[in-house]
Amino acid sequence: MARTKEFDPDAALRSALELFWRRGYEATSMADLVEHLGIGRASLYATFGNKRDLYLKALDRYGELQDPSLLRELSQPGPALPAVRTVVRRFAAEAAADGRRESGCFVTNTAAELAPHDSAVARRVERNWEYLETLLHSALVRAQQQGELPEERDPQALARMLLVLLQGVRVVGKASTDPARVRDAAEQALRLLD
Incomplete structure (x- = not known):
């Protein structure tokens, strides 16, 4: 049985966008994202992929806004x-x-x-x-x-x-x-x- 997500992916994406926007891509580590989003590393990877994938999703979200x-x-x-x-x-x-x-x-x-x-x-x-x-x-x-x-x-x-x-x-x-x-x-x- 698959586990349900214990976080809101949309809220996490908005939070990642805010962190990337403030710090930039290179200055934001996966550890920074894990801490800022309050999501486990495995959950972050499972939902968004790697750091670049997450950045691209954040950039897409910004474009939608x-x-x-x-x-x-x-x-x-x-x-x-x-x-x-x-x-x-x-x-x-x-x-x-x-x-x-x-x-x-x-x-x-x-x-x-x-x-x-x-x-x-x-x-x-x-x-x-x-x-x-x-x-x-x-x-x-x-x-x-x-x-x-x-x-x-x-x-x-x-x-x-x-x-x-x-x-x-x-x-x-x-x-x-x-x-x-x-x-x-x-x-x-x-x-x-x-």
Whole structure:
């Protein structure tokens, strides 16, 4: 007769995500996970596989938790450019906020730490970035169609520039003690939308 699990796998996955997010992949050992999750090593392996498997599951979970306000903001009817500006400013404010500075963005952290040498991780990071880029692109196309964005501007190139800016803001925001650095960069980038 199979034993029933004595823990909630979903809660354990959320807890693992939180630990990986705070410490990173390399700095988190299986012993750290066992202690943090309060689950025996054998149960952890049986439920999630090895540390990398658990990390990939945590990264997938993070992707499932995409900020629904982002989709709402960038796809609402009416003027689109103010929504794009609001999103860029929000990313800059979050990146500079004391509570967020320490942890940064899980996808951005993963991109810097693991994506260059792990193709499965790189695909997940790329999927996250494609989602954000698509939302920005759609909003910029609408802005152009509504006469808010000059015809000579390339919405796809602008969306890509904003994606790179937002990821850079997250990296600099995590490491910098000067919040003006990310705010100023965001405001300069937004001038390209005039």
